[in-house]
Amino acid sequence: MNIAVLGTGMVGQAIAGRLHDLGHSVVVGTRDPRATLARTEPDQMGNPPFSAWHGAHTGVELATFADAAARAELVVNASSGSATLEVLQQAGADNLAGKVLVDVANPLDFSAGFPPTLSVKDTDSLGEQVQRAFPQARVVKALNTLNASLMVDPRSLGQSSTVFVSGEDADAKAAVVDLLESFGHDDVIDLGGLETARGTEMLLPIWLRLMGALGTAQFNFKVVR
Amino acid sequence: MNIAVLGTGMVGQAIAGRLHDLGHSVVVGTRDPRATLARTEPDQMGNPPFSAWHGAHTGVELATFADAAARAELVVNASSGSATLEVLQQAGADNLAGKVLVDVANPLDFSAGFPPTLSVKDTDSLGEQVQRAFPQARVVKALNTLNASLMVDPRSLGQSSTVFVSGEDADAKAAVVDLLESFGHDDVIDLGGLETARGTEMLLPIWLRLMGALGTAQFNFKVVR
Numbered sequence: 312m313n314i315a316v317l318g319t320g321m322v323g324q325a326i327a328g329r330l331h332d333l334g335h336s337v338v339v340g341t342r343d344p345r346a347t348l349a350r351t352e353p354d355q356m357g358n359p360p361f362s363a364w365h366g367a368h369t370g371v372e373l374a375t376f377a378d379a380a381a382r383a384e385l386v387v388n389a390s391s392g393s394a395t396l397e398v399l400q401q402a403g404a405d406n407l408a409g410k411v412l413v414d415v416a417n418p419l420d421f422s423a424g425f426p427p428t429l430s431v432k433d434t435d436s437l438g439e440q441v442q443r444a445f446p447q448a449r450v451v452k453a454l455n456t457l458n459a460s461l462m463v464d465p466r467s468l469g470q471s472s473t474v475f476v477s478g479e480d481a482d483a484k485a486a487v488v489d490l491l492e493s494f495g496h497d498d499v500i501d502l503g504g505l506e507t508a509r510g511t512e513m514l515l516p517i518w519l520r521l522m523g524a525l526g527t528a529q530f531n532f533k534v535v536r
Numbered sequence: 537m538n539i540a541v542l543g544t545g546m547v548g549q550a551i552a553g554r555l556h557d558l559g560h561s562v563v564v565g566t567r568d569p570r571a572t573l574a575r576t577e578p579d580q581m582g583n584p585p586f587s588a589w590h591g592a593h594t595g596v597e598l599a600t601f602a603d604a605a606a607r608a609e610l611v612v613n614a615s616s617g618s619a620t621l622e623v624l625q626q627a628g629a630d631n632l633a634g635k636v637l638v639d640v641a642n643p644l645d646f647s648a649g650f651p652p653t654l655s656v657k658d659t660d661s662l663g664e665q666v667q668r669a670f671p672q673a674r675v676v677k678a679l680n681t682l683n684a685s686l687m688v689d690p691r692s693l694g695q696s697s698t699v700f701v702s703g704e705d706a707d708a709k710a711a712v713v714d715l716l717e718s719f720g721h722d723d724v725i726d727l728g729g730l731e732t733a734r735g736t737e738m739l740l741p742i743w744l745r746l747m748g749a750l751g752t753a754q755f756n757f758k759v760v761r
Contacts, residue, residue, distance in 0.1 A: 500750075513741045531761075
């Protein structure tokens with residue numbers, strides 16, 4: 312499948328790399344490809360620059376958000392939550408119309424330090440904001456409840472764990488479930504409509520505190536039933 | 537141990553019954569014991585009245601919130617989140633001072649229908665509100681992330697699942713962990729200070745939506761790591 316991954320951070324890299332390894336044609340979208348490739352410093356989190364990752368993944372193309380989205384059948388929003396709506400504006404409503412848009416972002420607000428709070432919650436969600444802003448996109452909230460490496464390789468935990476999908480379009484959700492299963496996810500719960508993204512986004516506060524208590528981000532929730 | 541359970545609903549009944557079965561001396565607290573026992577109608581959720589439960593659990597005493605708390609070494613707040621601060625006022629700050637206060641409640645706001653929203657979240661929690669209102673109580677947030685029957689009998693799931701404790705007082709948390717283990721919990725994660733109750737209370741939105749998607753409340757989260 313032709314897939315655009317919008318965002319060059321750890322999440323974008325993990326998803327783009329995995330999709331490429333699985334045989335998809337992947338274009339990573341960024342604001343300014345030349346500027347992204349010119350960066351040689353680690354990011355604010357100390358992660359290596361995108362150019363280092365890209366050197367090891369030459370089969371993945373880098374393009375503007377709009378070019379990446381235009382050529383894709385399925386688009387993954389892997390930008391930060393605070394940038395998401397602007398990134399998708401740059402991708403362009405016309406380039407998203409009719410396409411499955413997998414929203415992986417969380418509306419984290421770091422303005423008051425760590426742990427971040429949520430800029431939207433409880434009575435709304437980032438997933439719903441995206442759907443309202445791009446009504447012709449087929450938005451599916453998914454993969455926003457675990458870290459980048461487990462998103463694409465859940466089997467590394469050695470035990471089954473759970474991921475969730477939320478969305479209004481049953482066919483779009485089915486396509487995303489197929490992708491998740493191709494990553495190794497063996498327990499995908501369809502929570503229902505996009506309103507249920509409020510639930511998965513509000514998992515972040517305990518996720519962040521568990522990361523602190525456990526001293527690792529290599530964990531995930533399993534819904535035992 | 538002498539334990540007060542404040543609240544006569546499903547959560548209070550489950551916890552009081554289990555503690556009594558484990559050999560503790562249990563007093564259930566209510567606003568007006570005579571009125572509570574006089575009620576013969578099911579509650580708003582269709583559950584049998586407290587008097588029916590009490591008839592089958594004659595070893596558990598019923599008293600006012602204040603009498604129950606006064607005689608207890610450990611107090612469990614099993615009232616609804618919207619009533620919690622008033623219930624604890626009735627129990628009395630002096631009767632709570634120095635005691636372990638297990639806060640099981642969630643700040644659910646049903647005023648806009650189902651699913652409820654949270655009346656406090658993200659930058660504060662009900663657990664922290666309770667601690668600020670009763671600074672001499674040793675508040676431990678626990679058991680607010682699963683349904684009443686699983687709170688006291690997690691082994692009925694057939695697989696290990698996780699519960700959490702949050703609080704400022706290490707000895708109080710240790711006492712609560714002992715109680716949880718006596719209920720059958722085999723994976724208790726200490727998240728840290730009471731601020732982490734924001735995380736467990738914000739699990740409720742996905743818990744409620746999972747109940748809808750799965751068609752049952754007989755599930756719990758396991759933190760796979």
